């Protein structure tokens with residue numbers, strides 16, 4: 001009898017299970033719209049040219065080696081990440097006043113995990129709020145880090161297929177002080193639906209009035225509108241204009257196409273720089289006890305690109321072209337559904353932004369799409385727009401049409 005015999009099977013992770021099932025599906029025509037990764041027009045992964053160039057230059061640089069990085073990571077990388085998020089010293093008071101710092105992490109998930117542990121163990125916060133719906137990993141990460149209570153704030157209005165702003169505000173107003181509010185910085189996953197600037201201002205009012213702690217999750221900076229500055233608007237508004245203390249967890253998986261390199265950063269904005277030494281010392285112990293120190297390769301790539309004007313320009317072109325391709329696919333899908341006179345209103349496909357669309361397809365329609373048409377999407381009806389391309393748009397639109405009728 002094995003000592004592991006009593007271990008119960010944990011529930012599967014939907015997105016990975018579906019991805020596996022799609023890859024294994026022998027059907028000659030199929031579409032993978034489940035996993036959140038970028039694909040080219042040909043349906044292939046894309047290594048950005050600036051990333052290749054940075055890697056080549058790194059390989060030839062004899063000054064680089066494979067020594068350990070410091071526990072909190074490669075400082076030039078986290079400085080570049082903080083600036084990408086907050087702007088420059090001219091426009092960002094926290095930067096100008098030395099009230100912001102970064103910690104390199106294992107991609108966005110690792111940033112959330114380190115930050116959640118810091119908030120739970122060091123600040124003793126117990127309650128976190130997620131949008132309803134949210135990225136499915138938020139709950140697991142926060143509970144694993146020591147949080148006790150998960151609350152939800154309303155976000156998606158099924159009827160209007162858009163933001164339920166009144167519901168959101170009502171729920172945030174009712175949150176106890178020191179609740180950690182997870183806010184998606186841009187391109188909300190899974191709904192593709194963000195607050196407007198005016199709405200963000202109201203959210204900032206409530207955060208201040210009710211003494212809530214804003215934790216921004218920024219996994220798609222640049223990827224949403226094609227412009228990294230635009231996509232940082234909400235975080236910059238809170239940090240630079242409203243002078244609110246916050247943390248932002250940044251992922252460089254999507255915007256640099258560095259999924260498996262696990263490049264991330266946690267940016268901390270504080271009101272008084274005096275607290276930073278103690279904060280960093282506690283973060284050092286959290287990281288030391290979790291994975292000791294982060295990997296070099298991906299962070300060095302991002303740092304090289306952001307600090308080289310030609311490579312940075314190329315990167316800007318890359319995110320523009322990726323976001324443009326997504327917008328084209330939104331237009332293409334909507335146009336086809338409307339041409340087919342598929343029952344329902346499909347305008348939300350083009351008003352939503354970022355990688356995902358929350359289609360509004362229900363559970364039965366999703367099951368039907370997978371089993372009958374081999375079109376794979378999450379049971380919530382979320383699709384990855386990047387899984388669409390000129391060669392499969394007709395096929396997917398036809399399948400949606402059939403599923404809805």
Ligand code: PMP
Pocket residue numbers: 036106107108109110135184189217218219250251252253259264
């Ligand atoms: N937050 C959100 C909302 C996401 O969609 C993702 C990526 N799926 C992440 C965080 C983190 O991803 P990663 O750990 O790959 O950077």
